[in-house]
Amino acid sequence: MGAKTLYAKLWDEHVVHLDENGTALLYIDRQLVHEVTSPQAFEGLRLAGRRPWRVAANLAVPDHNVPTRDLAAGITDPVSKIQVETLDSNCAEFGITEFRMSDPRQGVVHVIGPEQGFTLPGTTVVCGDSHTSTHGAFGALAFGIGTSEVEHVLATQCLIQRKSKTLLISIDGQVGPGVTAKDIVLAIIGEIGTAGGTGSVIEFAGDAIRALSMEGRMTVCNMAIEAGARAGLIGVDEKTIEYLRGRPYSPTGELFEQGAAHWRTLVSDPGAHFDRVVRMDAAAIQPQVTWGTSPEMVVPIDGQVPDPQHEQDPVRAEGIRRALDYMGLEPGTAIRDIRPDKIFIGSCTNSRIEDLRAAAEVVKGRKVADSIQLALVVPGSGLVKAQAESEGLDRIFTEAGFEWREPGCSMCLAMNADRLEPGERCASTSNRNFEGRQGQGGRTHLVSPAMAAAAAVTGHFVDVREL
């Protein structure tokens, strides 16, 4: 047996059947379910008279539609309300565990999976949500699927899959102080582009990735989808194992040790072959800010908005022109001169305890600038919120002028009441700066939590290291 990549190990371990065309039936260990992409899947089961193959393999939570304030008042938007109630009734009917809106464990699906120990190394994890790539931080093969596939997994515990190509991205050396996981992954996307990972599973490696906490690794894998990848992966180490010890869904006692012994083998073997390798120098990565309408439209904080006249490729030049028009920016504008109207700290990318600590450290003893109309902090889960409150982070934020909200997806995609109005500009710790993503006509700049906090207190983008 030759040297294997981590992806090949995970793939081989889950193949139930391989047909003559190279198409595999792949076993799925875990499925996370939320309210937006599941109703039609449950309806499909009902129409066909099918039951879930293994109910315990599923965990459900409403997150996209949930309001982030006045929870006692419930959901006021009747259409959102029906969708959340439909998840409640579907889970009750089919016997699937659900953390309902009132449950202290409720939160963003990609925050609660790892937090509960539901995500384990060596598993396949799917969810009807593209940011399922997040769970790859644990050495799990995790990817987003459509609703038909949600139904397929519910009914068969399997998916029909073809093996992906492999891309190794190694971040060599260490990043400087003040440079975070978010800056690393935005720099990667800037380097390889939003289609750079298409058809591939990306394994993130190198000293700078090893040095990240589990929260930081989740941030990196979360945005693998923004590089077009099928999934992101990081090999297991002791940090992975220690993170999982004692979590509600983690195995306990001897079973945990047995699992851990296997998990330690979940790394790419030395000399394993990757279809493509990209190496980047960690020390060269600066805090990043996106200026356009695709995550690859990103520059370091010292940079400027590009000029389409300097772009040779006419399709790309037109893309830049359209993005600048949408974003209301002139070519050559310094990133530091861009002034957001709103600040959003949250989302499955950056709403974990470490993210809130990093933002609070910047905010502490300062005030949100007068020009900022709204600054929101939306913790990733009820448990993250409780932890942050026990550390006094909520008071740091509220004393500075931030609003401290209840957990949910919130202004990352604006399915609830939290959204941008046309023309409003936002410094956001989320993952997508697409046109209309945070509200029709809204303008998104993606940054790390520390950089969002720095923009909040100064009123414009600024290098957090200079504060």
Add this chain to the structure above:
Amino acid sequence: MEPFQNFTGIVAPLDRSNVDTDAIIPKQFLKSIARTGFGPYLFDELRYLDRGEPGMDCTNRPLNPTFVLNDPRYAGAQILLARENFGCGSSREHAPWAIADFGLRVIIAPSFADIFHNNCFKNGLLPIVLAPKIVDDLFARANGVQALRISVDLPEQVLVLDDGTRIAFDVEAGNKERLLKGLDDIGVTLEQADVIRAYEERRRGEAPWLFSAPQPGLSV
């Protein structure tokens, strides 16, 4: 799912790269718990000048005259032509539902995002990857005074343009069969229920830690 039939249709050229699924069907329409009825809201923010909301009657909404699907030349188009990385972003299957519901059946682009590409085949849509140079040529033809018409032959895997030019395309064998027969994937997979059960039993033995019951607790 209805089996995919060969057809000849008009090509609507959407000259954009990185068309994301938020653009294809904006988030407010994802609140529906149905699988149908998304067609009127396809490309809502690009297609209309006002703000779309779920349940809205679209017949009298102000149209954006510069958007390709509002151009009378492309009325009734069944083929969408786009640039690279079409369907990137969110995994929402509402995107192919909206495209199919609108009446489109084929999308041609130099590349597609993986999840969207997968979702198409579950909904009777055929995504076709062609080389960037060929796509450039198709854009030039489709932008002419006369709309370009293409005949799509899936069994033969060939496109025939109105001047007789033939363009071969690739499609993975399993996906081709799925479209041509209109197969129900779940039914097909369940024919292997015994194989899945045997795998699962083996896995319980080899990785018992994956099957343990959760412990009560609220730790972060």
